[in-house]
Amino acid sequence: EEQLLESGGDLVQPGGSLRLSCAASGFMFGEHAMSWVRQAPGKGLEWVSSINHSGGNSYFADSVKGRFTISRDNAKNTVILQMNSLRVDDTAVYFCAKVPAPIVGVTTYFQQWGQGTLVTVSS
Amino acid sequence: SYEVTQPPSVSVSPGQTARITCSGDGLPKRYANWYQQKSGQAPVLVIYKDSERPSGIPERFSGSSSGTTVTLTITAVQAEDEADYYCQSADSSGTLVFGGGTKLTV
Numbered sequence: 001e002e003q004l005l006e007s008g009g010d011l012v013q014p015g016g017s018l019r020l021s022c023a024a025s026g027f028m029f030g031e032h033a034m035s036w037v038r039q040a041p042g043k044g045l046e047w048v049s050s051i052n053h054s055g056g057n058s059y060f061a062d063s064v065k066g067r068f069t070i071s072r073d074n075a076k077n078t079v080i081l082q083m084n085s086l087r088v089d090d091t092a093v094y095f096c097a098k099v100p101a102p103i104v105g106v107t108t109y110f111q112q113w114g115q116g117t118l119v120t121v122s123s
Numbered sequence: 124s125y126e127v128t129q130p131p132s133v134s135v136s137p138g139q140t141a142r143i144t145c146s147g148d149g150l151p152k153r154y155a156n157w158y159q160q161k162s163g164q165a166p167v168l169v170i171y172k173d174s175e176r177p178s179g180i181p182e183r184f185s186g187s188s189s190g191t192t193v194t195l196t197i198t199a200v201q202a203e204d205e206a207d208y209y210c211q212s213a214d215s216s217g218t219l220v221f222g223g224g225t226k227l228t229v
Contacts, residue, residue: 035219037221044207044209044222044223045166045221047211047220059219061218095165095166104219105213106152106153106214108213108217108219109154109156109168109211109213110156110158110166110168111177115165
């Protein structure tokens with residue numbers, strides 16, 4: 001059974017940093033691009049970032065560009081979202097999602113989702 | 124920037140057909156995908172590449188595309204279909220986008 005398990009969510013002050021992890025199991029992790037999607041309380045889904053299967057290419061929403069980085073360790077079946085210079089409006093549940101292809105492009109969609117981890121940015 | 128637009132809400136009675144639209148100038152050249160999200164749960168993919176249905180998704184869920192609008196159709200709606208529905212698309216630069224979501228009330 002395919003599983004995605006996010007961790008690392010916490011309460012952090014504005015300007016702080018946080019590192020989210022997503023542990024994958026049940027599929028060939030190294031053959032799939034991966035993504036992060038977030039959902040602020042009571043709001044809709046917002047794509048945050050994606051990374052190709054090899055880690056060679058990554059993509060970011062304008063709202064997080066320059067503050068967030070994404071990486072992956074295919075030996076450990078893990079994808080990481082490093083979040084710096086956090087703002088109050090980064091408060092959200094962050095979902096990890098599997099892309100059913102090795103690269104991100106016009107056909108990209110999210111085939112499998114984790115249950116999410118809550119990030120709260122507040123003083 | 125690339126955007127897609129959905130109606131905030133759709134309401135139907137059980138057994139009726141629900142149609143949820145998603146509009147965007149780029150849609151004729153890009154696929155749309157649909158997700159169902161029930162309260163407190165993670166999203167679930169219900170339609171991909173405009174009209175493909177993943178295994179395990181009931182046949183009453185279908186998708187279609189015409190020009191700048193894609194449509195998620197749910198026939199013979201059941202109470203369990205009450206949820207938020209999101210369309211999603213992508214461009215060749217790797218930018219992904221979600222619509223604002225449509226709350227389906229049954």
